[in-house]
Amino acid sequence: MGSKTSSQPSSNHRTLPKAPTGIQGLDEITQGGLPRGRPTLVCGSAGCGKTLLAMEFLVRGATEFGEAGVFMAFEESAEELAQNVLSLGFDLNKLVRQRKMAIDFVRVERSEIEETGEYDLGGLFIRLNAAIERIGAKRVVLDTIEALFSGLQNEGILRAELRRLFRWLKDKGVTAVITGERGDGTLTRRGLEEYVSDCVILLDHRINDQISTRRMRIVKYRGTTHGTNEYPFLIDEDGFSVLPITSLGLQHEVSTERVSSGVARLDAMLGGKGFYRGSTILVSGTAGTGKSSLAGHFARAACDRGERCLYFAFEESPGQIIRNMRSIGIDLASCLKKGLLQIHSSRATFYGLEMHLALIHKMIQQADPSVVVFDPVGALMQAGTHQDAHAMIVRLIDFLKSRDITAMLVNLTSGGEALERTQVDISSIVDSWLLLRDIELGGERNRAMYVLKSRGMKHSNQLREFLITDRGVDLLDAYIGPEGVLTGSSRVSLEAREKAAMLASQQESERNERNRQRKREALEARIAAMRKEFEIEDSESALVAAQESARSERLQEDRRMMAKSRRVDEGNGSTQPRGKQDSR
Amino acid sequence: MKKNGMTEKKSPLTLDEIGRKPLKAEEEKWDLRLYVAGQTPRSIAAFANLKRLCEEHLAGRYHIEVVDLIKHPQLAAGDQILAIPTLVRKLPQPIRKIVGDLRDTERALVGLQLRPGKS
Numbered sequence: 001m002g003s004k005t006s007s008q009p010s011s012n013h014r015t016l017p018k019a020p021t022g023i024q025g026l027d028e029i030t031q032g033g034l035p036r037g038r039p040t041l042v043c044g045s046a047g048c049g050k051t052l053l054a055m056e057f058l059v060r061g062a063t064e065f066g067e068a069g070v071f072m073a074f075e076e077s078a079e080e081l082a083q084n085v086l087s088l089g090f091d092l093n094k095l096v097r098q099r100k101m102a103i104d105f106v107r108v109e110r111s112e113i114e115e116t117g118e119y120d121l122g123g124l125f126i127r128l129n130a131a132i133e134r135i136g137a138k139r140v141v142l143d144t145i146e147a148l149f150s151g152l153q154n155e156g157i158l159r160a161e162l163r164r165l166f167r168w169l170k171d172k173g174v175t176a177v178i179t180g181e182r183g184d185g186t187l188t189r190r191g192l193e194e195y196v197s198d199c200v201i202l203l204d205h206r207i208n209d210q211i212s213t214r215r216m217r218i219v220k221y222r223g224t225t226h227g228t229n230e231y232p233f234l235i236d237e238d239g240f241s242v243l244p245i246t247s248l249g250l251q252h253e254v255s256t257e258r259v260s261s262g263v264a265r266l267d268a269m270l271g272g273k274g275f276y277r278g279s280t281i282l283v284s285g286t287a288g289t290g291k292s293s294l295a296g297h298f299a300r301a302a303c304d305r306g307e308r309c310l311y312f313a314f315e316e317s318p319g320q321i322i323r324n325m326r327s328i329g330i331d332l333a334s335c336l337k338k339g340l341l342q343i344h345s346s347r348a349t350f351y352g353l354e355m356h357l358a359l360i361h362k363m364i365q366q367a368d369p370s371v372v373v374f375d376p377v378g379a380l381m382q383a384g385t386h387q388d389a390h391a392m393i394v395r396l397i398d399f400l401k402s403r404d405i406t407a408m409l410v411n412l413t414s415g416g417e418a419l420e421r422t423q424v425d426i427s428s429i430v431d432s433w434l435l436l437r438d439i440e441l442g443g444e445r446n447r448a449m450y451v452l453k454s455r456g457m458k459h460s461n462q463l464r465e466f467l468i469t470d471r472g473v474d475l476l477d478a479y480i481g482p483e484g485v486l487t488g489s490s491r492v493s494l495e496a497r498e499k500a501a502m503l504a505s506q507q508e509s510e511r512n513e514r515n516r517q518r519k520r521e522a523l524e525a526r527i528a529a530m531r532k533e534f535e536i537e538d539s540e541s542a543l544v545a546a547q548e549s550a551r552s553e554r555l556q557e558d559r560r561m562m563a564k565s566r567r568v569d570e571g572n573g574s575t576q577p578r579g580k581q582d583s584r
Numbered sequence: 585m586k587k588n589g590m591t592e593k594k595s596p597l598t599l600d601e602i603g604r605k606p607l608k609a610e611e612e613k614w615d616l617r618l619y620v621a622g623q624t625p626r627s628i629a630a631f632a633n634l635k636r637l638c639e640e641h642l643a644g645r646y647h648i649e650v651v652d653l654i655k656h657p658q659l660a661a662g663d664q665i666l667a668i669p670t671l672v673r674k675l676p677q678p679i680r681k682i683v684g685d686l687r688d689t690e691r692a693l694v695g696l697q698l699r700p701g702k703s
Contacts, residue, residue, distance in 0.1 A: 107664045112680060114695025117633075117687030122621040122668030123653060123660050130657035152667065152683070 016223045019067070019139065019175040022060025023053070025242030029218060029227040034199055039166050039176040041196035043187045044203030048214065049235050050179040052088070053203065054141040055081070056240045057177050059090045061139045062100035067175075069139035070131040071103045074147035078103040088239045102131040108151025115153055121161040125168060132174060140169060140176040146190045166195045187219065198222050204230070213352035216242055232354030234362075243354075243361050254278065259371070259406055262301030263294070265475035266434075269451055269460035275432055276456065277370075278404040280397050282427060284411040285436030289447050290466055291410045292316075293473050294434070295373045296325040296332065298408050302371035303335035310369040311343040312360060314379035318343035329471040342367055348379035353392045356380060361399060372400060375410040377426070393426050431455045436466060439487050446487035448478055465491065614638070614646035615675035621668045622654045626685050630669040633686035641698050671695075 018032035027033050034040045034057070042050050058069035073081055081103060082092040095101035104127055132140065145162070152158055169176045178196055180188030187193045193200055200219040205212060215230040233242040258273035261281075267274040275281055281298075283291045295311075302309040313321055318336075321343055325332045335341035344363060351359070364372065381389045393409075400407045409430065427433060432454040438445045447466035451459045464475040465487045479486035479494055486494050618634055620627030631650065638646045653660050653668070663672050667683035673696055682695035 104661060106666060108666065109664075112678075114680065114682045114691060115684050116682055116689075116691040116695065117630075117684035118626055119667040119669060119684040120626075121666055123619060123665035123670065124667075126621060126653045126657045126668075127660045127665075130660070148666070 018224075019061070020065060021057045022064045023056050023240050023242065024238075025231065025233070026216075026240075029216075029231060029242060030199075030221060031224060031226060034175055034177070035221070035223070036175050037170065037173045038198040039169050039178050039196045040199040040201065041178050041180055041188070041192055042201045042203065043180040043182050043193070045182045045205060048203040048205035049233070049240065050203055051076070051081075051143050052085070052235055053201075053240055054143050054177045054179055055085050055090065056088075058101060058139055058141055059085070059092075059095065062095055067138035068100045068135040069102075069141065070128065070135070070137045071101065071141045071143065072128060072131070073103065073105045073143050074108060075144055077105045077107075081105075088235075088237065090239070099135045102135050102137065104128070104131050106147075108147050110151050113151060119154075119157060121148075121158075121165065124161075125165065129172075132172065138174055140174045141179070142176065143179045144181060145178055146180055146188065146192065149190050162192070163195050203233075213354035215354060232358050234355055234358035236362075241358065241362065243358050253404065255404060259305070260301045261294070262297030262299075263473050263475065265464065266294075266449075266473075269462070269464065269475070270432070270454055271457040271459055273457075275406060275454075277406050278401055279406060279431035279455070280400065280429070281406070281408045281432040281434065282411060282430040283408060283434045283436065284413050284427075286413050286438060289436035289438055290449075290468050290473060291412070291436055292321075292324070292375055293328055293330070293468055294436070295375050295408050295410050296321075296328070296330045297473055299341060299371065299373055300325075300330050300332060300335065302406075303332075303338070303340040307340070307370040308367060309335070309341050309371040309373065310363060310367050311341060311373045311375070313343060313345040313375050314348045315376065317345045321345075328468055328473070342369075348382045353380060353388050357392050357396060360396065364400075364403065364405070370405060372405050372407045373410070374407070376412045377409040378411045390426065394429055397426070397429055432459075441487060442490045444488050448487060449475065612645065612676050614642050614673070615649075616646060617649045617651060617663070617672045617674055619651045619653055619660070619663070619665045619668060619670045619672070622652065627669050629687070630671070630685040633689070633692070634671060637686065637689060637692055637696075641693070673697075 017036040018030070018034060019036040020027050020033035021030075042053055044050050055071065058071055061067040061069050071081070076084070078092075078096075085092060092101060092103065096103060106124065106127070128140065131137065145165075148158055148162075149155065166176075166178075178192060180190070180192040182202075183189035183191075187200060187202060197220070199221045202217045202219050204215045204217070206215070214233050214235070216233045217230045218226045218228065231242050233240060255277040257277040258275065259277050260267050260274040261270065283294055285291050299309045299311055311321070316324070322332050322336070332341060332343075336343065342363075344359075346356075346359075348356070377393060380392065397407065409426065411426070433452040434449060435452045436447060436449050439448050447468070448463050449466040450461075450463045453459075463478045465478040467474040467476060476491075479491050616634070616638070618627075618631060620630065631648075634648060638648065651659050653665065659665075663670075663679075663681075665672075669683070669685060671682040671686065671692075673680040673682075680695060680697060682692055686692045
C-alpha cells in the first residue's frame with residue numbers, strides 16, 4: 001500500500017484545510033481529501049461500498065496520518081465489522097488495542113423501545129464524545145445514522161437532534177463521514193443531505209446487461225474545486241481505489257523516440273524506425289489475419305529491449321498465448337520467466353467495464369510497463385454498452401499516453417463490416433493504424449497488411465503480403481497487376497511465370513550474342529582470305545616485273561655482245577650489231 | 585454520592601396504594617434503571633413521572649437506579665442508550681426501553697407492559 005500519490009495541484013493556493021483519506025484516487029479527485037473538521041456525507045444504495053469507504057478513511061487515517069478515529073456503527077457489530085474488513089488487510093482489533101481506533105456499535109431495536117414524551121439523543125452524543133475523548137480521535141464515522149429513523153418514531157425530534165449532532169461534530173473539529181442509504185429520487189432516504197452540506201459523495205453500483213459497475217461522483221464539495229465526473233472505483237484486496245481517469249487531459253508529453261514493432265519490414269514501412277514511444281497503435285482486421293501474431297512480435301521486441309510489457313488478453317489464457325506464439329517462433333516464455341512480460345487473461349464479461357478499467361489501471365501502476373497490448377480491445381464491448389466501451393477506451397488511451405506507454409490495441413473487425421470501421425470507433429484516437437485483411441484469390445485466402453495511418457511519420461502506402469512463418473511474421477511485396485493484388489499461390493505462380501520469361505529473354509540475348517560473334521568471325525575470315533589472295537597476287541606481279549627487267553637487261557647485253565663481235569667503233573657507242581658472234 | 589436523592593430504594597407504601605396491588609405476579613421484582621444526562625428539567629420530570637407511576641402500580645416491589653451519563657458515559661453502551669432520558673426495565677425480563685420523559689402515562693404503562701398494548 002504505502003503512500004498514495006496525491007498530486008495536489010498548485011493552483012489552489014487558498015483552499016480549505018483537507019484531511020487526506022489515503023484512498024487511492026479519492027484524494028486526487030477531491031484535491032487533497034475530505035474537508036477537515038467538517039462532516040462529509042457518503043451516500044449510495046445498498047452494497048455499493050459506503051461502509052468500506054468510511055472504514056478505509058478511518059484505518060488509513062490511523063495508520064498513515066496519525067489521526068485516531070471513532071467508528072460508530074448502527075448496522076453491524078464491532079466483531080462483524082472487524083471480520084468484514086480483515087479480508088482487506090485491516091486489523092481493526094489491533095488498531096483498537098493500540099487506541100488508534102474505537103468502534104461503538106449502536107443497536108437500535110424498535111420492538112424494545114416505547115416512546116413517551118420528550119427526549120433527545122443525549123445518549124448518543126455522550127457515547128460519541130466519550131469515544132472521541134478516550135482516544136483523542138480526529139475522525140469520526142457514523143454508519144448509518146439513518147438507522148435511527150427506524151428505531152425511533154418521533155421524526156421531529158430526530159431531525160432536530162441530527163442537526164444538532166452535525167453542528168456538534170463541526171464544533172468538535174472532527175472530520176466526519178456520515179453514510180446514508182440512497183432514497184428514491186433523493187440522495188439519502190431520510191434527507192440527510194439537508195444537514196450535511198459541505199461535501200457529498202455519491203457511490204453508485206449499477207447493473208448494465210447483468211454486469212455491475214461501481215462509480216463515484218462528488219455531488220458537491222463546498223469551498224473547493226473538485227472533479228465532477230463519475231469515476232469508476234473498485235474494491236479489492238487492497239481496499240478501495242478510485243480511478244481519476246476521466247480527469248486526464250491532453251497535456252501528455254510526447255516522445256520522438258521510436259520503438260520497433262518487432263517486424264523489420266514493418267519498421268521499414270514506418271519510416272524505417274517503427275512507432276513513436278507512447279503512441280497508440282491499432283491493429284485491426286478480420287478473424288485469423290494475424291493480429292495477435294503481430295502483437296506477439298511487438299511484445300517480444302519490447303522484452304528484447306529489456307522493457308516491461310503487459311499483455312492483456314481477453315480471449316486466450318496465458319498458456320495458450322505462449323503456445324501459439326511459440327508455434328510461429330516467438331518465444332514469450334523466456335520473457336515471462338525474466339519477469340519482463342506479464343500476461344493477464346480475463347474474460348471481458350467477467351467484470352464490468354469500470355472494473356476492467358480499474359484493474360488495468362492498477363496493474364499498469366504496479367507493473368509500470370513501457371509497452372501494453374490489449375488483445376482484443378473490442379472484447380470489452382461485451383462488458384458494457386457501446387458508448388461506455390468507447391468512453392472507457394478513450395480514457396484508457398489517455399491514461400496510457402500520460403504514462404508514455406506504447407500501446408497496441410488489437411481489434412477484430414467482424415465480417416461484413418467495413419474494414420475501416422472498428423468495433424469501438426477508436427480509429428480517430430489512435431496514432432498508428434495497421435490494417436490486416438485477407439484476400440481471397442485463386443481458391444485460397446491470404447493475408448495482406450497496410451499502414452492505414454501513422455501520425456507524424458513518413459509511412460509506406462504499399463500493401464504488403466503478410467506471411468506467418470515458422471520464424472514469425474514476414475512481410476513481402478505484394479504484386480499489383482491488372483488482375484489486382486496477387487498473393488499466395490497466385491503470387492508464386494506469377495513469380496514463376498516472370499522467372500520463365502526472364503530466362504527466355506536471357507537465352508534470346510545469348511543467342512543473339514553468339515550470332516554476332518559468328519558473323520564477326522566469318523567476316524574476319526573473309527578479310528584474311530582476301531588479304532592472302534592479295535599477297536599472292538602481289539608477289540606474283542613482283543616476280544613478273546623482275547623477270548621482265550632481267551629479260552631486258554639480257555637483251556641489252558646481247559646487243560652489246562653482238563656489236564663487239566661486229567667491231568663496231570668503240571666510239572660509236574651505238575648498239576652493237578648482232579653479227580659479232582658470227583664473225584668469230 | 586451525588587445522585588441528588590433521585591435514587592429511591594424502597595419507598596414506604598402509602599395507605600392508598602396498599603389496596604391497589606397488581607392483579608398477577610405479585611411477588612415479581614421490578615428493577616428499573618433511568619438514564620439521564622445531568623440535572624435537566626427533562627430528566628427531573630422523567631424521574632418524577634417514573635416515581636409516580638411506580639408508586640401507583642408497583643408499590644413496594646420496584647427499584648429505581650438513576651444513571652447520569654455525564655458522570656458515567658461508559659455506561660451508555662451497555663444498555664444501548666441513545667436517547668435521554670431512557671428508562672430500562674432490567675427485570676422482569678425481557679428488557680424493555682422507554683424513551684422520553686414519561687409524560688404520557690398510558691404509553692409508559694404499555695411500554696413497561698403493565699397494561700396490554702394495542703399491539
